[in-house]
Amino acid sequence: MTAAVLNGVPNGIASSSSSSSKLASYLSDETRFASIDKILDRKGPWTDERFEGGQGTKDFLRTQSKILVIGAGGLGCEILQNLALTGFNDIHVIDMDTIDISNLNRQFLFREVDVGKSKALVAAEFVMNRVPGVKVTPYHGKIQDHPISFYEQFNIVVAGLDSISARRWINATLVQMAQEDEEQLKPLIDGGTEGFKGQARVILPTVTSCYECSIDMLTPPTAFPICTIANTPRLPEHCIEWASVLEWPKVHKDKKLDTDDPDHIEWLYQQASARAAQFKIEGVTWALTQGVVKNIIPAIASTNAIIAASCCNEALKIATACAPYLNNYMMYVGNDSVYTYTFEHEKRPECPVCGGESLTAEAGRYWTLERFIESLTNRQDLQISKPSLSYSKGALFWPSPPDVFEATKPNLDKLLSDLLDEEEGIVVTDPALPVSVNLSIKYVDAEEPAQ
Incomplete structure (x- = not known):
């Protein structure tokens, strides 16, 4: 169900040649929320027990609630317009990207004249122009740049x-x-799409399963052993990883690699090409370089619309209690037909973010540290690719910065059992991990393997 249908906007207005002026006039009319008011004025067969309804509920939705949208891309554009037409009047949006010409086939708040501009700023301006009375506050930058108080x-x-x-x-x-x-429990509604597939979920932090609880449902990232990258590359991807993981910090020091910057991708491409030539490896291209360092997910407009509608329905239900919200995961598959399935994803006790149990890592007693690190990168419940390991004596192995990498590199060939005692704790950090993870080692091999 689209926001236009939810709010009773006639198709003729939405599709006429002078749609902008007519739609703006219609939405400023007292009938703007006629359809929504029917939901909020009275109880129904599926109304949540917390529902009060009436003017107080409508006032909270339209004058008091404040909602944050993270992302103004294909999914974010749909979410923004749906929220505005549903009745949320104080919307904030964050996005670090600028508009590319390739965005225009599915990110419908943007036009060709907007190419190169901030997605958040353009999307906010577009929604405010089309939906009178709605305030959309944009932020151009990363979500990590804002403090918790934000x-x-x-x-x-x-x-x-x-x-x-x-x-x-x-x-x-x-x-x-x-x-x-x-009291700072903020419901998180997460939507995601990949081609004809998508999901929407409601996360109540500390109450329901969190995003990290389901990380093992994701396809693990491709990981390449540091030693292979540094010493014996065999694939073009090894050369690209060498350029991004080892050479970039060595040359550029504290300058952060920006995978959205074409100049940075070009530098990596040139470095990877030179290394590939040195080892007689073929296949390094600019497109492959970008694909290795930046996870590009295909997007389809229809899938974005469906998932965005689901997310906005959940936002309305949470804000007004007009119906029970999702508990807690909805998956959508549209490859061959329209299929959805809803289930409750349970909390994972050993989740490093919300779980209370510590993590244990099993290892062979005669494994090298390098092999142990490879086993960590293969763990579905961690989803890491470039881990740094520390223990009571300091750095065990860090892939960066370059000086620490060189100092800890010899440990890769040492036996893990010579470095760590049984159940000794180590701390794992990784660019993909939102928190540091404490692991205790458990050795499973009793005897040295036969020579």
Whole structure:
């Protein structure tokens, strides 16, 4: 169900040649919320027990609630317009990207003249122009740039992201807020699409399963052993990883690699090409370089619309209690037909973000540290690719910065049992991890393997 249908906007107005002026006039009319008011004025067969209804509920939705949308891309554009037409009048949106010509086939708040401009700023201006009375506050930048106090001001957070790491970060931040003060529990509505597939979920930090609880449902990232990258590359991807993981920090020091900057991708491409030539490896291209360092997910407009509608329905239900909200996961598959399935994803006791149990890592007694690190990168419940390991004596192995990498590199060839005692704790950090993870080692091999 689209927001236009929800609010009773006639198809003729929405599709006429002078749609902008007619729609604006219609939405400023007293009938703007006629259809929504029918839901909010009285109880129904599925009304939540907390529902009060009437003018108080409508006032909270339209004048008091403050909602944050993270992402103004294909999913975020749909979410913004749906929220505005549903009755949310104080909307904030964050996005770090600028508009590319390739966005225009599915991100319908943008036009060709907007190419190169901030997605958040253009989307906010577009929605405010089309829906009178709605205030959309844009922020151009990363979600990590804002302090926790910034997120405390919102009633609901809706994530329309195309980045796993960003999802993990905002999830961990909201869980931390709720753990420190239960009154700071902010519902997180997470939407995601990939081609004809998508999902919408409602996360109540510390109450329901969090995003990290279901991380093992994701396809693990491709990981390449550091030693292979540094010493014996065999694939073009090894050369690209060498350029991004080892060479970039060595040459550029504290300058952060921006995978959205074409100049940065070009530098990596040139470095990877030179290394590939040195080892007689073929296949390094600019497109492959971009694909290796930046996870590009295909997007389809129809899937974005369906998932955005589901997310906005949940936002309305949470804000007004007009119906029970999702408990807690809806998956959509549209490859061959229209199929949805709803289920409750349970909390994972050993979740590093919201779980209370510690993690244990099994290892062979005669494994090298390098092999142990490879086993960590293959763990579905961690989803890491470039881990740094520390223990009671300091750094065990860090892939960066370059000086620490060189100092800890010899440990890779040492036996893990010579470095760590049984059940000795180590701390694992990774660019993909929103928190540090404490692991205890459990050795499973009793005898040295036969030579």
